[in-house]
Amino acid sequence: MxxxxxxxxxxxxxxxxxxxxxxxxxxxxxxxxxxxxxxxxxxxxPNAYARNLKLSKQFTIGVLLPLLHSEYGYWNLMYEGILKAAKELSPLAVSIDMLEFDRTKGGSLLTQGRRLLEKSVDALLLAPVVPAEAKALLADYPSLDYAFIDSPLPDTIPVCSVIQNPYQGGYLAGRMMHLLQPGGGTLLAIQTHRTAYNSSERVRGFLSYFADKPGYQTYDMEIHFAGENPLGDLDTFYRNHPDMSGIFVVSDAIHRVAELVVQLGRKSQTVMIGYDAIAQNCKAMRNKQVDCLISQRPEFQGYTAIYQLYRKGLLNQLPETTICVPIDIILPENLMEEPDTYLKP
Amino acid sequence: MxxxxxxxxxxxxxxxxxxxxxxxxxxxxxxxxxxxxxxxxxxxxPNAYARNLKLSKQFTIGVLLPLLHSEYGYWNLMYEGILKAAKELSPLAVSIDMLEFDRTKGGSLLTQGRRLLEKSVDALLLAPVVPAEAKALLADYPSLDYAFIDSPLPDTIPVCSVIQNPYQGGYLAGRMMHLLQPGGGTLLAIQTHRTAYNSSERVRGFLSYFADKPGYQTYDMEIHFAGENPLGDLDTFYRNHPDMSGIFVVSDAIHRVAELVVQLGRKSQTVMIGYDAIAQNCKAMRNKQVDCLISQRPEFQGYTAIYQLYRKGLLNQLPETTICVPIDIILPENLMEEPDTYLKP
DNA sequence: TATATTTGCGTTTACGTTAACGCACAGTAC
DNA sequence: GTACTGTGCGTTAACGTAAACGCAAATATA
CATH class of the missing domain: 1.10.260.40 (lambda repressor-like DNA-binding domains)
Known part of the structure; x- marks a missing residue:
């Protein structure tokens, strides 16, 4: 027709x-x-081919992420997914334009966001980790299509939010800790960065899992690797709690914490659970310094969000507004090997 | 340019x-x-829009799957992913044409496959569960683009195979059984359908996990729900092995086996692990009749394979030839709830 | 009444690619 | 010599949509 x-x-x-x-x-x-x-x-x-041929404009998606290497690779995994989608969509005249911001510096998201949007992008992919600034930015461009990854932003109407339930993730980490360390003891939930919504929710979920489990004591603390004495802090905690039996790190920094634990000679008594399958964490798992990882599929998040913005902008489709990413459990037994080992036995 | x-x-x-x-x-x-x-x-x-506008032909992907309801919903989940992709791609002139075959009847794949290909589809998505027939079918159409889901087919050159390592899946199931049932005892791996490559490999992986674990005895058996006496067989097994402590079902029929176990009053002593998050299995997990599921992301497999065929056929992209699906662990704590519960607390 | 302006429609061009068609100029056959 | 055949190119017409343009007739303004 x-x-x-x-x-x-x-x-x-x-x-x-x-x-x-x-x-x-x-x-x-x-x-x-x-x-x-x-x-x-x-x-x-309408015929999408004819339509886009006639319009024949590059569809540019602005991407606004925290400094890619600020957190050991979590954001970089997001970016990899984004790049993969952009590469696949390049023959369809989709391209991305990325700017990073420093989430530890107030105003950085807003400044960088404005720089990006001044270049008249057709849609925006945003990690709204500084909610107030993200809202201020979006308020200036009321007709812009945007999508969120990592976390949602209340009181906005995005094309799509690709997120995971952090409370449930922490709760699941609790269950895995319980399975991996059935003997009870003292458990420690560690945050390594400035408090973020996802992090505190994960701690909450973890603690709540053990709220009714006899034989376990739970604590939470913050460790900062920049310019402090994390090793000393951890050592003190171990000395005060000789029955320490597990650590849950709510960020992708579990491999750093695992190093400390190994240095203190405490690995054998400590089950280590962390977040996200970044390269260093996978390596630490292969070295048996990390026992379990919870993943929020960051590549998938970035990949999916780009596709949803493309579908909205170029195909006039109305995608689901919330895509809830499953919470993956990664053990050494399902850590991905090289993709083609299966076919070449 | x-x-x-x-x-x-x-x-x-x-x-x-x-x-x-x-x-x-x-x-x-x-x-x-x-x-x-x-x-x-x-x-x-080349400009994909101009190219496809000029060619302006419907790109039809033939889909050849086992009877959708033959195995409690595994193939139906695949089909859901296929349908989702087809829906998204419909404005890009992609459509699907599906035919089912009866994998229990010799020649069915070949007959149905020929019926499908006679209608001159532009590409084929195939579950090569009957390898010899699949090969014979493809041999007749040497220039056809095809992709595999569920399992690979050696000695063919598909556009793409979306698969999972079944041995590793069984091995992981072993690890989960070990975690969920640390007390040792007799474990039973059950196949419910006619022997298939994936099924036997999963059994192999499971048994291999426990090969060096003292305190566990492992067995494997076949149970058929059609016209036999599965309840009696299982009862006999329990009586002969009073220390039964775990069952691993390598297909999506764990909910059926779980029913039997409950009927026999044996659930409390038996950890139940199965495959694939079909609706009945999720329900059984919520009812605490099933403790753990291993998932091969069937929706993702179907969805991805359709997209890869589209990318090859319409965008002239050369996708990865093998996409190895991660092995997911599903526990009650990460069983997906309704998608939007997270945003409406 | 004469001149603008608006309304309601049809016509045309362009987007980039594909593939059929046309045409001049070779070389070959008789 | 004429009649073919083949080679190497240029030209052109689509594909479906978007949007500018044109042009009457109707309405408004002077």
């Missing part, structure tokens, strides 16, 4: 149909009605 | 450039060389 066919059925020209479809006016009410009824009846769907 | 620009740079017409690009002959060797060098230099990529 093409515009020409509709035009023929309605006894008008394609120009008139086009004006009706795009509500550009200069059409008699009666004609509008006739054309619309034919469209409804036959279920017209 | 368009064909017209290349033509101008090479001092030839667009027709000549087109003939070079499509190797349609009637071009002087010197001209071919000149055009090719300009293309290489400037990195020409």
């Amino acid at each position: 093409t515009i020409a066919e509709i035009a023929k059925l309605a006894n008008v020209s394609i120009g008139t149909v086009d004006r009706v479809l795009h509500e550009r006016g200069r059409v008699a009410p009666k004609t509008v009605e006739k054309v619309m009824s034919i469209i409804e009846e036959h279920g017209y769907q | 368009t064909i017209a620009e290349i033509a101008k740079l090479a001092n030839v017409s667009i027709g000549t450039v087109d003939r070079v690009l499509h190797e349609r002959g009637r071009v002087a060797p010197k001209t071919v060389e000149k055009v090719m060098s300009i293309i290489e230099e400037h990195g020409y990529q």
Whole structure:
């Protein structure tokens, strides 16, 4: 069903149909009605190829992420997914334009976001880790299509949010800790960065799992690797709690904490659970310094969000507004090897 | 960079450039060389919109799957992913044409496959669960693009195989059994269908995990729900092995086995691990009849395979030939709830 | 009444690619 | 010599959509 066919059925020209479809006016009410009824009846769907050929514009998606290497690789995994989607979509005239911001510096998200949006991008992919600034930024561009990854932003209407339930993730980490360390003892939940919503929710979920489990004592603390004495802090904690039996790190820094634990000679008594399968964490798992990882599929998040913005912007599709990423459990037994080992036994 | 620009740079017409690009002959060797060098230099990529508009043909992907309801929903989950991809791609002139076959009947795959391919599909998505017939089918259509899901087919060159390592899946199930049932005892691996490659490999992986674990005895058996006495068989097994402590079902039929175990009053002594998060299995997990599921992301497999065929056929991309699906662990704590519960606390 | 302006429509061009077609100029056959 | 055949190119018409343009007739303004 093409515009020409509709035009023929309605006894008008394609120009008139086009004006009706795009509500550009200069059409008699009666004609509008006739054309619309034919469209409804036959279920017209514009030809995406013809449409985009005619418009023949590059569809640029702005990407605004925290410094890619600020947290050992979590954001870099997001970026890898984004790049993969962008590469696949490049023959469809989709491209990305990325800027990073420093989430530890107030105003950085807003400044970088404005720099990005001044370049007139067609859509925005944003990690709203500084909620107030993200809201201020979006308020300036009310007609912009945007999507969130990592976490949602209340009171906004994104094309799509690709997120994971952090409380549930922490709760699941609790269950895995319980399985891996059935003997009870003292458990420690560690945050390594400035408090973020996802981090504190994970701690909350973890603690809540053990709230009714006898034989376990739970604590939570913050460790900062920049310019402090994390080794000393951890050593003190071990000395005060000789029955330490497990550590849960709510960020991707478990491999750093695991190093400390190994240095203190405490690995054998400590089950280590962390977040996200970044390269260093996978390596630490292969070295048996880390026992379990919880993953939020960061590549998938970035990949999916780009595709959803593309579908909205170029295909006029209305994607699901919330995509909830499953919480993956990674043990040494399902840590991905090289992809093709299966086919070459 | 368009064909017209290349033509101008090479001092030839667009027709000549087109003939070079499509190797349609009637071009002087010197001209071919000149055009090719300009293309290489400037990195020409054809405009996918223009290309597909001109060709303006429906791209039909034939889908050949085992009877959707033959195995409690595993194939149906695959189909859901396929449908989702097809829906998303419908404005890009992609459609699917599905036929089911009965994997228990010899010749069914071949017959149905031929019926499907006679309708001149542009690509084929196939679950090669009957290897010999699948090979015979593909041999008849040497120029056809095809992709595999569920399992690979040796000695063929598919556009893409979306698969999972079944041995590793069974091995992981072993690890989870070990965690969930640390007390040792007799473990039983159950196959419910006619022997398939994936099933036997999973059993192998599971048994191999426990090969060096003292305190565990492992057995494997087949149970058939159609017209036999599965309850009696299982009862006999329990009576002969009073220390039964775990069952691993290598198919999606764990919920059926769980029913039997509950009927026999043996659930409390038996850890139940199965495959695939079909609706009945999720329900059984919520009812605490099933303790753990291993998932091979069937929706993802179908979805991905359709997209890869589309990318090959319409975007001329060369996707990865093997996509190895991660092995997911599903516990009650990460069984997906309704997607939007997270945003509405 | 004469001149603008608006309304309602049809016509046309362009987007980049594909592939059929046309045409001049060779070389070959009789 | 004429009549073919083949080679190497240029030209052109689509594909479906978007949007500018043109042009009457109707309405408004002077």
